Amino acid sequence: MKHFYKGPLVRTLIALAIVSCESTSIEGIENIETDESLGERKEFMKETSLLMGRVLADRDVRNEVVSKMAEIDSYGELASFSYLLGERNVLRKNEVKLLNTDKASFSKGKSLFRQKLIDEVVNNIEEYDYISSQLTDRNVDVGSISSKSNQDEIGQELAQILVNEELQIYLPYEDKIIAGKGSEDVFYVTYDPLEYTKTNEAFKYDPSISSGMGPTLQPIGPVDDDFLDDHQVFVLSPIDSCDIDGRKCSYEELFPVRDEERNDIHPPFAKGPKLLTYNVNHKDIEEDDIISTVMPRFRVKGKDWLGFAATHQRIEVFRGSPDGKISVRGGAITAESNVYKIGYFRFRKKGVKKGWWHKVNREFDADWNMSENEQVITIFSKHRLRGEVAAELNTKAGLKLVNGKVMPVAEATISSKVKISVGGAKLRGKVPLTRRQVLSTIIGNGITNETYTDGGVKYNVKKVGIFSYYLKHYYTNL
Secondary structure, three states: OOOOOOOOOOOOOOOEEEOOOOEEEEEOOOOOOOHHHHHHHHHHHHHHHHHHHHHHOOHHHHHHHHHHHHHHOOOOOEEEHHHHHOOOOOOEHHHHHHHOOOOOOOOOOOOHHHHHHHHHHHHOHHHOHHHHHHHHHOOOOHHHHHHOOOHHHHHHHHHHHHHHOOEEEEOOOOOOOOOOOOHHHOEEEEEOOOOOOOEEEEEEEOOOOOOOOOOOEEEEEEEEHHHHHHOOEEEEEEOOHHHEOOOOOOOEEOOEOOHHHOOOOOOOOOOOOEEOOOOOOHHHOOOOOEEEEEEEEEEEOOOOOOOOOOOEEEEEEEEEEOOOOEEEEOOEEEEOOEEEEEEEEEEEHHHHHHOOOEEEEEEEEOOOOOOOOEEEEEEEEEOOOOOEEEEEEEEEEOEEEEOOEEEEOOOOOEEEEEEEEEEOEEEEEEEEEEHHHHHHOOEOOHHHOOEEEEOOEEEEOEEEOOEEEOOEEEEEOO
């Protein structure tokens, strides 16, 4: 009998930013496993997805799962194995929140999913190597499992095995149908491949095809993420550690902007910083004055940066700036560059599909000086990948020597660069941002021919590939 790995599927993401004027390393490598270990994990996921598919072949069970997703998840797409099995360990945070109300249909004794799953394993234990090995480790006599009188004990052991693996079911198909007689009984199952890829194998259940040995799942594939959106595909995936009750997040969860928030009116400043709602010449805002720049909202429009079966998009946003150490040697000025992390963000895949804007309100630059002539914005998407990806950020400073003294000027005079390395990521784009261009296109169509209305102001939308954003600038005259 084959014995698989022990322990949960997901390892906690480590995200650490180290800022330097020469290089920046961002560690964040998930699931660093040997090829053999990853292969075993994939075999377990495949085996369990087939178990899930045979259980879901019962339309009453399928209806129960879809109904529970609707009551748990705001988009009706996700439910943990724990919730479906009626177990209180390893629940998603939104499930725990629901349990504190009177709206949860949570009961171990009334779970059809639980009972059908137990029945399937008891009747076909030889099909499930990993579960069989785990039951053996728990002192269950697998050889006589079908005749064991204490089904409650078997069910509890089986439930704990699956709960400890921290699993969930994901159904991104929007046209969810409560199963009845007819073509809607056809569905598919697949599993998260546990590493970044664009496709994976899947299995089709069609009630018109039967081997006489119970539900038959026909292998198809490979399928891509579009297939998941266009067909009723139940995806077995690990729960993100951040989503499990009691665990901390290494990123900020973002939510879509509601319609009523699009025209928030900002109060006028009687004193202090003035919100610039018009275009300005950056020469007119001198080095000693303050321009504080904020990124209020952004969106990622399109699934190009997603891996197969991803429930969320995760990105890290950085900027490079020539605001480091300034040196003068032999009458030549050099300026070092720094990298700053704007943030590490996560938001639902549905927002990417729909192109929703998300609330961010992160500081981009506390004081964008005239001498910081050209900065660069850089986007990385985060995935389960080994190693690091590196990028060189090229910046420009506006500095000159006047009577032996370094003075800021409005023109770019010095080039600088800094290297950034990010773990578990893909570089998705880097775009230079000149202070001149940014301040002259605070509002209006600009080169992107796109605006976003916020507080009645039509801000110019800027882009890095499929990443769109706009900036607000607050001016203080010193």
